[in-house]
Amino acid sequence: MVSDDFIVTPWHVQGEIDYDKLIKRFGTQKISDQLSERIKKIAGDDHFMLRRQIFFSHRDMNKILDEYEKGNKFFLYTGRGPSGHTHIGHLIPWVFAKWLQDKFDVNMYFQLTDDEKFFSKQNLKLEETKKFAFENALDFIALGFKSKNTKIIIDTENIQMLYPIAAEVAKKINFSNIKAVFGFTNDTNIGMIFYTSLQSAPCFIEEKPVLIPLGVDQDPHFRLTRDVAPRIGKPKPALIHNIMMPSLEGPGGKMSASEENTTIYTTDTPEVVKKKINKYAFSGGQPDVAQHRKLGGNPDIDVSYQYLKIFFEPDDMALKKIYDDYKSGKMITGELKAILIEKINDFLKDHQKKREKAREQIDKFLFKDS
Numbered sequence: 001m002v003s004d005d006f007i008v009t010p011w012h013v014q015g016e017i018d019y020d021k022l023i024k025r026f027g028t029q030k031i032s033d034q035l036s037e038r039i040k041k042i043a044g045d046d047h048f049m050l051r052r053q054i055f056f057s058h059r060d061m062n063k064i065l066d067e068y069e070k071g072n073k074f075f076l077y078t079g080r081g082p083s084g085h086t087h088i089g090h091l092i093p094w095v096f097a098k099w100l101q102d103k104f105d106v107n108m109y110f111q112l113t114d115d116e117k118f119f120s121k122q123n124l125k126l127e128e129t130k131k132f133a134f135e136n137a138l139d140f141i142a143l144g145f146k147s148k149n150t151k152i153i154i155d156t157e158n159i160q161m162l163y164p165i166a167a168e169v170a171k172k173i174n175f176s177n178i179k180a181v182f183g184f185t186n187d188t189n190i191g192m193i194f195y196t197s198l199q200s201a202p203c204f205i206e207e208k209p210v211l212i213p214l215g216v217d218q219d220p221h222f223r224l225t226r227d228v229a230p231r232i233g234k235p236k237p238a239l240i241h242n243i244m245m246p247s248l249e250g251p252g253g254k255m256s257a258s259e260e261n262t263t264i265y266t267t268d269t270p271e272v273v274k275k276k277i278n279k280y281a282f283s284g285g286q287p288d289v290a291q292h293r294k295l296g297g298n299p300d301i302d303v304s305y306q307y308l309k310i311f312f313e314p315d316d317m318a319l320k321k322i323y324d325d326y327k328s329g330k331m332i333t334g335e336l337k338a339i340l341i342e343k344i345n346d347f348l349k350d351h352q353k354k355r356e357k358a359r360e361q362i363d364k365f366l367f368k369d370s
């Protein structure tokens with residue numbers, strides 16, 4: 001998994017990711033045009049994140065669709081490690097999960113791994129990760145999920161339900177498997193060593209196959225789960241992976257909740273968003289306006305353009321116009337940034353309202369151990 005050019009693990013992403021190489025390294029499948037068309041046909045709708053290959057890779061998506069066409073439903077599962085406030089990169093798999101849920105009419109489980117972030121972050125206390133679990137849950141609920149078919153699992157709250165499944169999984173994974181996949185050493189705490197079995201547990205909550213929309217960095221956990229599944233008499237989880245939203249500083253790192261300046265949180269104020277974009281967003285423009293007008297900019301490396309493409313401008317025509325205008329030099333970096341700032345702030349204004357409303361709804365979403 002580790003190579004000199006880029007690194008992708010559940011706890012560390014570094015360097016400019018070559019997604020075709022990553023598919024080979026992880027042993028996943030690229031989402032072909034044919035598969036994309038098939039999803040579109042069965043869903044009866046298209047999603048810009050599929051069309052633009054923001055979701056670019058999968059494991060066993062065809063199997064999920066084969067069964068669905070035979071009338072056998074799946075369920076959805078995804079999650080969050082509550083190490084801080086939610087950032088806009090986290091929303092990618094959740095927005096797509098909501099779309100899948102609406103189109104396929106299936107149940108959804110959302111796991112908040114307060115234990116994981118306590119194990120993996122030296123500076124965080126368990127009370128803090130648990131507090132963030134509740135805060136992150138608000139962002140998830142704000143995306144429009146309904147409590148009738150969506151449940152939120154918090155590891156330290158719902159351990160009674162999770163533990164028997166985690167125990168089945170844990171017995172089938174040995175220390176050398178975990179070391180090979182995550183590069184753990186003798187210094188790694190044993191919470192981390194056991195942890196994959198807890199992230200695996202929700203895959204087996206229902207007696208149906210599961211589909212997991214997620215960032216590709218989380219794939220290694222489920223590679224282990226998929227090896228274990230048949231050995232405990234369960235179906236292998238299917239996955240659909242999104243690319244990583246880059247940090248504001250651009251190619252060479254993902255947006256990360258612990259890098260405050262180069263991350264847009266869902267709780268940021270309009271002023272903070274404006275300041276961060278203007279100050280930190282990596283530009284594909286020329287050093288000065290005159291050169292920019294003459295030579296044009298490079299939208300393919302420009303972070304503001306990337307954010308519009310990945311999340312904030314679903315309209316293909318509008319996006320293409322921005323691309324063309326920036327590339328020709330008609331649009332300068334300041335103008336491009338202004339478009340992004342407005343889009344993010346419009347989105348956050350609405351999201352923050354829904355997020356506050358979610359405080360009253362959260363109890364209905366929480367999984368209750370029986």
Ligand code: TYM
Nearest residue numbers: 078079080081089090093111214215218243244245254255
């Ligand atoms: P976490 O909290 O690191 O991330 C939550 C989800 O967001 C994705 N993600 C990103 N996607 C795009 N751009 C980024 N910059 C970016 N950063 C993070 C992650 O891939 C993930 O899908 N251990 C997990 C929590 C978890 C989980 C799961 C995730 C528990 N069960 C099942 C996915 C599926 C974690 O710490 O995620």
